Amino acid sequence: MNTEHNHPNAIFIQLTTRCNAMCINCPHPFTYRTINKKGSMNDDTWETIVQSLIKNNYKGQVGLYLHHEPLLAPKLFNKIDDINNKTNAFVVLSTNGSLLNEDIQKKLIESPPKTLHININSADKMQYENMTKLNYDSVINNTIQFIDIASKKIDIQINCPVLQNVDTDKLKKTISYNSSEYKFLRKLQRRTTKKYIC
Ligand code: SF4
Secondary structure, eight states: OBTTTTBOSEEEOOOBSOOSOOOTTOSHHHHHHHTSOOOBOOHHHHHHHHHHHHHTTOOSEEEOOSSSOGGGSTTHHHHHHHHHHHSSOEEEEEEOSTTOOHHHHHHHHHSOOSEEEEEOOOSSHHHHHHHHSSOHHHHHHHHHHHHHHHTTTSEEEEEEEOOTTOOHHHHHHHSOSOGGGSEEEEEOGGGSSOOOOO
16 A cells, blocks of 8 residues: 555556356356457557556556456557556556467567556466467567567566466476576466466
């Protein structure tokens, strides 16, 4: 809590209800297929949020993630610009990495968010693909490429939930890079009731 203004240190904004993964450790594949209609935040709502951040001089984290894949959100890069240029807050994104192609990588570097989490459930191709329904090779290649070109500009963090039978050390070795270039976080989720990571 920011005691000066009685503000939280972090807020999270769901820009869209869309996600292209089906992670077994996430309620998204169930909730957004059966309960919540897929949709995206409209411009007026976004502008109201930005004005509120300005009015309250909010200086904390704006997490553009919460049960969705932010790289699917319309006008994502305009929204990052709004936070960076109109407010005193900063942006944190959390992605599954599958859409992190060269074009998106360039746009992220130009924006940029302060921090980008890339969530990777496992370094075992079959286990990963069974868990997420995403393409393992593509996610790993995107991640390594992005660390290579962006780690001096964006704080990149690799998140791995600690799930049963997942070898988190193997993932750390797979993304074999100078450890000072990114942070590797194991989400110790057995200690909490929360099992999803983005
Ligand atoms: S954990 Fe993230 S990437 Fe996986 S289904 Fe949930 S929102 Fe999508």
